[in-house]
Amino acid sequence: MSASQNPTRRIAIVTGGSRGLGRNTIENLARRGVDSLFTYHSNEKEAHAAVDAVAALGARAVALQLDTGNTATFDAFIGQVREALATLGAERFDYLVNNAGTSHHTPIAETTEAQVDALYNVHFKGVFFLTQKLLPLMNDGGRIVNISSGLARFSMPGSAPYAAMKGAIEVLTRYFAAEFGPRGITANTVAPGAIATDFSGGMVRDNPEINKRVASFTALGRVGEPDDIGPMIAALLSDENRWVNGQRIEASGGMFV
Numbered sequence: 615m616s617a618s619q620n621p622t623r624r625i626a627i628v629t630g631g632s633r634g635l636g637r638n639t640i641e642n643l644a645r646r647g648v649d650s651l652f653t654y655h656s657n658e659k660e661a662h663a664a665v666d667a668v669a670a671l672g673a674r675a676v677a678l679q680l681d682t683g684n685t686a687t688f689d690a691f692i693g694q695v696r697e698a699l700a701t702l703g704a705e706r707f708d709y710l711v712n713n714a715g716t717s718h719h720t721p722i723a724e725t726t727e728a729q730v731d732a733l734y735n736v737h738f739k740g741v742f743f744l745t746q747k748l749l750p751l752m753n754d755g756g757r758i759v760n761i762s763s764g765l766a767r768f769s770m771p772g773s774a775p776y777a778a779m780k781g782a783i784e785v786l787t788r789y790f791a792a793e794f795g796p797r798g799i800t801a802n803t804v805a806p807g808a809i810a811t812d813f814s815g816g817m818v819r820d821n822p823e824i825n826k827r828v829a830s831f832t833a834l835g836r837v838g839e840p841d842d843i844g845p846m847i848a849a850l851l852s853d854e855n856r857w858v859n860g861q862r863i864e865a866s867g868g869m870f871v
Contacts, residue, residue: 625699625707626851627748628652629682630714631675632661635761635809638844639711640664644673646848651698651707653680653714674702682714683735685743692747699751706753709851712741712760712783718776730775737779742786755798757851760787762805764866780805784862791860800859804847807866809838833868842867 626643630636631652640650641664650668654661654677661677668675676698680691699705716736718729741760762784765777783803790801808828828837846865849855 624648624709625702625704626650626709626711627695627707628711628713629680629744630654631711632657632664632677635806635840635843635847636711636713637664637667638840639713639847640675641667641671642844642848643709643851644668644671644675646852647673648709648848648851649674649702651676651678651695651702653678653682655679655681655714676701680714682740682744683716683732685735685739688744688747691744692751695748695751706751707748708753708756710745710748710752710756710758711847711851712745712758714740715761719772721772722774725775733775733779737776738782738786741783745790749794752799756800758787758790758794758799758801759847759850760784760790760801760803762787762803762862764805764807764864764869766805767864768870787862788860795859800856802850802858802860803862804843804850805862805864805866806843807832807838807864807869809840809843828869831870832866833871836867838865838867 626648628636628640628650631640631650632654636652640652643650652664652675665675665677678691678694678698681687699707714736716733718733720729745758760783762780763777765773766780766784787801787803794801825837829835843865850858850863
């Protein structure tokens, strides 16, 4: 039976799914037979490549452009989601991964109000209201995973506003779990450590000095890779983990343990 003929096939929505951890997540979901709608900010070429990668794994993906920091566009986006679900033969979806994000590396004394506002819009306000607007389209018994950061547990100078937003998301996730529980929807936070992607300009991946430094305070002796995170998120969304709810799960290889 093909994917298009299988009415029980699960569907995920993943923000920021064209690259990095988001792309790794949709690829690992595809390996589990899950189709995806994913958002990308501006790089359409990368988005098409992600669609092709999912197809090569035997699943389907639809790329939708979205600035997750601009809530004024969310109503129109929900219309696009409805249309995309229809192309997959569905009216609702099962999993939501709020992954899209931006980095920040400025000391508190030098951080501007505009920088804090931008972080707030993407990392908290966008997550709050996009989840709110998608809820009517989510199946009962669905799963939500919000992406946090190890920086919400340990402190690295220069990351204060970014880490504070992630701390807020961890609290919000517990409230998601409490309020959406009557519908059988679980909500958890995954907090990666430093991962070798193009996030933050690829500094962990491409800067040997930073890479070595991160490895030195990680119990497993290396930096993280996307394949350390995507499979874990895909597993957390599965029925095997249906009883995990309202939790913060750090996947950092043991940073600062």
